[in-house]
Amino acid sequence: MDRTTTEWKFSLNIRAALLAVLILVAGLGLWEGLNRTPVMGGAGAELSEYELLMGGADEMARVPPPSQILERAWEELSNPFYDAGPNDKGIGIQLGYSLYRVLSGYLMAAVIAIPIGFLIGMSPLMYKALNPYIQVLRPISPLAWMPLALFIIRDSEASAIFVIFICSIWPMLLNTAFGVAGVRQDWVNVARTHELSPMKTAFKVILPAAAPTILTGMRISIGIAWLVIVAAEMLVGGTGIGYYVWNEWNNLDLTSVIFSILMIGVVGMLLDLALSAVARLVTYQE
Amino acid sequence: MSHAFVEVQQAAKRFPGARGEEDLTVFENVSFQLDKGEFVCIIGHSGCGKSTIMNALAGLDSLSDGAMIMDGREIQGPSLARGVVFQNYSLLPWLTALENVRFGVRARWKAWDEARVTEHSLEYLEMVGLKGVEDRKPAQLSGGMRQRVSIARAFATKPELLLLDEPFGALDDLTRGVIQDELVKIWGQDRQTVFMITHDVDEAILLADRIFLMTNGPQARIAEAVEIDLPRPRARAEIVKHPHFYRIRNYLVDFLVNRSGELRTADLDRRGLHYPRAVNPVAESATDSDSADAPSSASATDKLVKFTPKETHHG
Numbered sequence: 001m002d003r004t005t006t007e008w009k010f011s012l013n014i015r016a017a018l019l020a021v022l023i024l025v026a027g028l029g030l031w032e033g034l035n036r037t038p039v040m041g042g043a044g045a046e047l048s049e050y051e052l053l054m055g056g057a058d059e060m061a062r063v064p065p066p067s068q069i070l071e072r073a074w075e076e077l078s079n080p081f082y083d084a085g086p087n088d089k090g091i092g093i094q095l096g097y098s099l100y101r102v103l104s105g106y107l108m109a110a111v112i113a114i115p116i117g118f119l120i121g122m123s124p125l126m127y128k129a130l131n132p133y134i135q136v137l138r139p140i141s142p143l144a145w146m147p148l149a150l151f152i153i154r155d156s157e158a159s160a161i162f163v164i165f166i167c168s169i170w171p172m173l174l175n176t177a178f179g180v181a182g183v184r185q186d187w188v189n190v191a192r193t194h195e196l197s198p199m200k201t202a203f204k205v206i207l208p209a210a211a212p213t214i215l216t217g218m219r220i221s222i223g224i225a226w227l228v229i230v231a232a233e234m235l236v237g238g239t240g241i242g243y244y245v246w247n248e249w250n251n252l253d254l255t256s257v258i259f260s261i262l263m264i265g266v267v268g269m270l271l272d273l274a275l276s277a278v279a280r281l282v283t284y285q286e
Numbered sequence: 287m288s289h290a291f292v293e294v295q296q297a298a299k300r301f302p303g304a305r306g307e308e309d310l311t312v313f314e315n316v317s318f319q320l321d322k323g324e325f326v327c328i329i330g331h332s333g334c335g336k337s338t339i340m341n342a343l344a345g346l347d348s349l350s351d352g353a354m355i356m357d358g359r360e361i362q363g364p365s366l367a368r369g370v371v372f373q374n375y376s377l378l379p380w381l382t383a384l385e386n387v388r389f390g391v392r393a394r395w396k397a398w399d400e401a402r403v404t405e406h407s408l409e410y411l412e413m414v415g416l417k418g419v420e421d422r423k424p425a426q427l428s429g430g431m432r433q434r435v436s437i438a439r440a441f442a443t444k445p446e447l448l449l450l451d452e453p454f455g456a457l458d459d460l461t462r463g464v465i466q467d468e469l470v471k472i473w474g475q476d477r478q479t480v481f482m483i484t485h486d487v488d489e490a491i492l493l494a495d496r497i498f499l500m501t502n503g504p505q506a507r508i509a510e511a512v513e514i515d516l517p518r519p520r521a522r523a524e525i526v527k528h529p530h531f532y533r534i535r536n537y538l539v540d541f542l543v544n545r546s547g548e549l550r551t552a553d554l555d556r557r558g559l560h561y562p563r564a565v566n567p568v569a570e571s572a573t574d575s576d577s578a579d580a581p582s583s584a585s586a587t588d589k590l591v592k593f594t595p596k597e598t599h600h601g
Contacts, residue, residue: 192364193364194443196393211380284379284380284423
């Protein structure tokens with residue numbers, strides 16, 4: 001019985017992997033095939049001078065085929081950290097800038113959101129007093145803060161970090177408050193019958209009990225922060241993966257645009273994986 | 287005034303009624319004394335306020351009226367001097383069995399070094415037969431094992447008063463029996479004062495020196511304090527053979543099935559301090575075995591009254 005289930009699971013994984021590869025091959029094949037430049041005037045026919053100037057028979061700019069993108073990816077990834085001036089930096093450097101902004105804004109948000117969330121979760125008074133502000137501030141698009149941030153901070157770099165800060169604070173704040181408020185009364189009673197001080201209760205009982213919920217909030221936040229950084233960097237410019245995408249678009253280098261889109265996805269996935277690994281450490285089974 | 291270890295006087299719990307309605311009195315005029323080293327069980331139907339009495343003793347709940355005094359001091363708020371074992375174990379699920387016991391021991395003796403805390407915790411885990419599984423988390427333990435950890439945690443802190451809130455309520459009969467024996471054993475070592483809620487008449491007879499019988503709520507009260515004078519140490523297998531066992535058992539069951547609902551507050555004293563009437567079913571039935579109103583008379587022994595405790599927990 002047990003053996004069959006594991007065998008079944010094993011074969012399921014293999015079949016899923018095979019199917020995924022099949023979808024990839026079919027998708028890329030279709031894309032590649034549809035992007036072939038049609039040859040006008042029959043095989044072997046000479047192109048007119050005009051046709052040559054216009055890029056063959058292709059009258060419309062086309063999305064580059066996957067083969068070109070792979071080629072570009074290889075090129076970029078084999079030398080990710082080169083720096084040839086402000087408009088020509090390796091993909092590694094650009095991603096590094098974005099990661100630095102995301103992580104510094106995100107960590108600042110965590111430092112503020114988790115204690116305040118704790119307070120709100122523990123005290124119904126604080127919850128009721130702060131809730132209206134949270135409800136108004138939370139739905140504001142983080143980019144809407146950008147002009148105000150630029151005006152007040154007077155530094156585009158810091159403004160981008162501020163935008164990350166403001167967008168990642170809410171899920172962490174609300175999840176912390178929710179997790180803390182939802183700690184089972186039994187566990188709090190255990191702390192009370194053992195005469196634990198409020199600080200010890202907070203650290204030894206409430207924090208571990210609420211940790212999985214807090215981590216869920218942190219995971220949502222990092223996802224949002226990574227979404228927002230691309231847009232923020234398109235606005236502030238200079239460095240970062242968002243700027244890179246926009247810069248390559250201005251260069252009409254669609255191959256690089258598609259490559260960087262893929263890189264944004266890969267890095268976002270890695271960030272999420274990292275936090276889910278942390279979440280697994282603090283998760284407990286009831 | 288009194289020299290009892292625990293003294294509860296005219297305790298009452300009322301909840302304010304909805305608009306225009308009277309307050310709901312769960313219980314009132316509940317007074318009793320516990321002597322040091324005594325094992326007292328309290329039995330009553332759900333809703334009579336047993337758990338409220340226990341939580342008030344633990345300092346987790348407050349009474350509407352009345353006073354609770356332990357060792358000459360009024361009970362205010364929770365204290366390490368009163369250990370609690372909850373029905374749902376209340377283990378911290380992110381800690382292992384050993385860490386859960388250590389949590390209690392560490393809180394009790396702050397000056398102890400790590401090795402001493404561990405050693406003391408392991409000793410109590412071993413006492414409840416959990417040697418070898420101390421590194422498992424509660425989720426990896428069976429219900430019975432979890433309750434053992436909880437009992438080990440409570441006993442390891444050596445509280446002066448132990449409060450057990452239906453500790454075996456969620457366990458199957460076999461497991462329950464084994465842990466009852468362990469409880470008897472571990473209690474026999476330290477002879478702590480124990481106050482325990484149960485729905486199980488046999489369990490109460492096995493463990494208790496006295497059994498408090500509560501009438502049904504609302505306006506519940508402790509009607510009688512039944513003395514269990516079966517010789518100790520008691521064992522489950524032996525105790526049923528004792529000639530007094532069924533007489534006591536039938537007395538208790540009869541109370542729960544018939545009299546707990548019939549006894550109205552009006553039949554009992556409303557004012558003043560009254561301790562529950564002490565009853566010894568064996569002695570009573572011996573003296574007035576012919577009297578018709580004695581529910582524990584010989585006739586009751588013949589036709590066994592069946593009582594199935596309904597498992598609910600919101601008292």
